Amino acid sequence: MVFSEGKIMREIQTDLITESVARLCIEGNYYLGEDVLTALRRFREAETSPVGREVLDQILENAEIARNEQMPLCQDCGLAVVFLELGQDAHITGGDLNEAIAEGVRQGYQDGYLRKSMVDPPFSSRINTKDNTPPVIHTTIVPGDRLKIIVAPKGGGSENMSQIGMLKPADGPQGVIDFVVESVRRAGANPCPPIIVGVGIGGSAEKTMWLAKHSLLREVGQPSPDPEVSEMEAEILERVNRIGIGPQGFGGLTTALAVHVETFPCHIASMPVAVNIQCHSARHKEVLL
Amino acid sequence: MKLTTPLTDNTIEQLHAGDKVSITGTIYVGRDAAHKRLVAALEAGEPLPFDPTGQIIYYMGPAPAKPGDPIGSAGPTTSYRMDPYTPTMLEAGLKGMIGKGNRSMPVREAMKKYKAVYLAATGGAGALIAKSIKRATVIAYDDLGAEALRRLEVEDFPAIVVNDIYGGDAYEDGLKQFNRE
Numbered sequence: 001m002v003f004s005e006g007k008i009m010r011e012i013q014t015d016l017i018t019e020s021v022a023r024l025c026i027e028g029n030y031y032l033g034e035d036v037l038t039a040l041r042r043f044r045e046a047e048t049s050p051v052g053r054e055v056l057d058q059i060l061e062n063a064e065i066a067r068n069e070q071m072p073l074c075q076d077c078g079l080a081v082v083f084l085e086l087g088q089d090a091h092i093t094g095g096d097l098n099e100a101i102a103e104g105v106r107q108g109y110q111d112g113y114l115r116k117s118m119v120d121p122p123f124s125s126r127i128n129t130k131d132n133t134p135p136v137i138h139t140t141i142v143p144g145d146r147l148k149i150i151v152a153p154k155g156g157g158s159e160n161m162s163q164i165g166m167l168k169p170a171d172g173p174q175g176v177i178d179f180v181v182e183s184v185r186r187a188g189a190n191p192c193p194p195i196i197v198g199v200g201i202g203g204s205a206e207k208t209m210w211l212a213k214h215s216l217l218r219e220v221g222q223p224s225p226d227p228e229v230s231e232m233e234a235e236i237l238e239r240v241n242r243i244g245i246g247p248q249g250f251g252g253l254t255t256a257l258a259v260h261v262e263t264f265p266c267h268i269a270s271m272p273v274a275v276n277i278q279c280h281s282a283r284h285k286e287v288l289l
Numbered sequence: 290m291k292l293t294t295p296l297t298d299n300t301i302e303q304l305h306a307g308d309k310v311s312i313t314g315t316i317y318v319g320r321d322a323a324h325k326r327l328v329a330a331l332e333a334g335e336p337l338p339f340d341p342t343g344q345i346i347y348y349m350g351p352a353p354a355k356p357g358d359p360i361g362s363a364g365p366t367t368s369y370r371m372d373p374y375t376p377t378m379l380e381a382g383l384k385g386m387i388g389k390g391n392r393s394m395p396v397r398e399a400m401k402k403y404k405a406v407y408l409a410a411t412g413g414a415g416a417l418i419a420k421s422i423k424r425a426t427v428i429a430y431d432d433l434g435a436e437a438l439r440r441l442e443v444e445d446f447p448a449i450v451v452n453d454i455y456g457g458d459a460y461e462d463g464l465k466q467f468n469r470e
Binding site (some may be wrong): 049051055058059061062066069071072073074075076077113114115117126128130135155156157160188189190191192239242243244245246248249250251252253267279280282 | 307322335349350352353354355361362363364366367369388389390391411412413414416417419433434435436447450459460463464465467468469470
């Protein structure tokens with residue numbers, strides 16, 4: 001027990017963190033979220049391309065097989081991206097927090113028969129680390145004494161389609177929209193459409209990509225609470241679905257299920273925009289400790 | 290259309306962009322790291338771990354098999370990363386490739402020249418696709434883990450022709466039909 005200004009700090013054991021991360025890795029890979037399934041069904045009804053409908057049916061059937069047979073939705077079980085929201089009044093005990101998370105990834109990917117996709121060094125011999133570590137961990141310190149862990153396995157095919165643009169302030173909202181639409185067009189069939197388009201606007205180069213990735217954690221299609229931003233999300237979605245890429249790129253009305261935008265203030269000289277594309281296997285699971 | 294491997298020129302000539310096919314027989318599995326080694330072997334004049342003549346390569350790296358299953362989740366990976374190696378593989382006799390996503394112009398030209406087709410399976414439907422895989426064996430490059438070279442026995446494996454030998458491209462056709470900009 002630790003005392004700080006006379007208060008008893010709440011303790012969170014690293015063992016519990018490891019166990020939670022392992023479970024979230026497995027659940028994330030086996031069970032597609034109800035929000036994604038609902039969006040897929042809704043777009044399936046509206047899709048006019050016969051091959052597009054067939055692809056959406058296969059994706060829905062795949063989710064059912066994965067759930068029933070307890071196997072990963074996709075063979076690409078992803079790079080383990082972990083978002084932590086750590087309460088400033090919580091005290092982590094029992095060891096190294098980041099190592100506890102890595103151990104959870106190690107156990108989850110082993111016990112869940114998940115594919116290990118990490119290689120190192122990235123630019124030369126690229127030897128598989130054999131346990132899908134290290135994870136990429138983003139920690140935010142927040143008020144309170146709890147720890148929220150979000151595990152978001154991210155596939156390589158969609159991640160490879162990420163784009164960042166350091167636009168000019170004069171480019172305005174239209175510049176942002178055009179940049180996102182062109183990024184989706186360039187990605188074409190590669191990121192496994194239907195996709196969810198994560199967009200970051202503002203901040204710095206690295207902050208804007210963080211925003212784009214973070215926006216993908218939102219429930220699919222839930223609009224931004226900021227009306228100006230939600231209007232832009234709707235406009236981008238409309239534009240993206242006019243391209244005609246369609247499910248798996250074979251043509252159709254369903255290229256994206258949703259566009260999520262997050263913003264942050266930025267420098268007077270800048271207007272950074274990032275696009276982080278999520279495939280239809282939009283996996284993320286969370287726990288609050 | 291039902292396809293059985295190995296593929297002949299006669300079969301390839303009958304395939305057109307957008308055709309649905311169902312494949313039965315032996316196919317081979319290799320992705321980025323395996324292609325690097327296969328092409329290095331070809332360039333060094335060394336024998337390959339399998340004879341590619343008339344064969345199909347599936348760009349895929351499976352999830353581990355659970356006890357009693359032949360394979361884990363097994364959907365296609367994005368194909369353009371294999372583009373730098375593909376003309377050499379086609380020259381060596383390869384007749385088909387299964388993946389997802391667009392191919393480069395040099396690859397599409399090489400498909401015409403050597404008479405080969407590019408097929409797509411549904412990306413992210415790895416659990417569904419695994420149902421059509423009856424047997425899986427690692428035949429080389431075991432050290433690559435998920436990227437090892439494999440031989441599969443498949444039954445009614447579902448795919449769509451993206452690029453045929455006539456210059457057809459199912460992605461371009463789809464865009465033309467559905468673009469509303």
